Amino acid sequence: MVISGALAVDPSCNSTDEKNTELQLYADAVKGDPIGKSRSLVTAFRSSGQRRADFRQTIRDGNMDGTWRLPLVQLLRDVDTRWSAIELMIGRILDLTQVHMTACLFFVFVLIQVFATLGY
Numbered sequence: 244m245v246i247s248g249a250l251a252v253d254p255s256c257n258s259t260d261e262k263n264t265e266l267q268l269y270a271d272a273v274k275g276d277p278i279g280k281s282r283s284l285v286t287a288f289r290s291s292g293q294r295r296a297d298f299r300q301t302i303r304d305g306n307m308d309g310t311w312r313l314p315l316v317q318l319l320r321d322v323d324t325r326w327s328a329i330e331l332m333i334g335r336i337l338d339l340t341q342v343h344m345t346a347c348l349f350f351v352f353v354l355i356q357v358f359a360t361l362g363y
Contacts, residue, residue: 278321280358281333285318287357302342311341 288298295317305311319335321328 278329278333281336282321283357283361284336285320285332288318289320298342302339305342313339313342 288294298317299315302313302315306313306315316335316339318339319328319332321332325331
């Protein structure tokens, strides 16, 4: 199997089978369009003022009850005019993973609808 681009195989992989498995997982993840899915996620959370307010409140509630300690921020969109926008967007999603993993059921319902509409 050949994967174009730079790829560092985890040095803790002891066997060729483990390395091949890791390469296959990487290839499958890239084929899954992580950037497109990230854009869809951000669009779903930012598509209305109420969703943004609910997301912000979820962060605030988690900070108050000690579930996490996160800055009170929103998810970032990527924009063509900023060269690092995709990196910043994905970085913010990773930073706030705890929040969207515990966000209210409404968000989950909306995401299911968005992904179904987009064919994911």
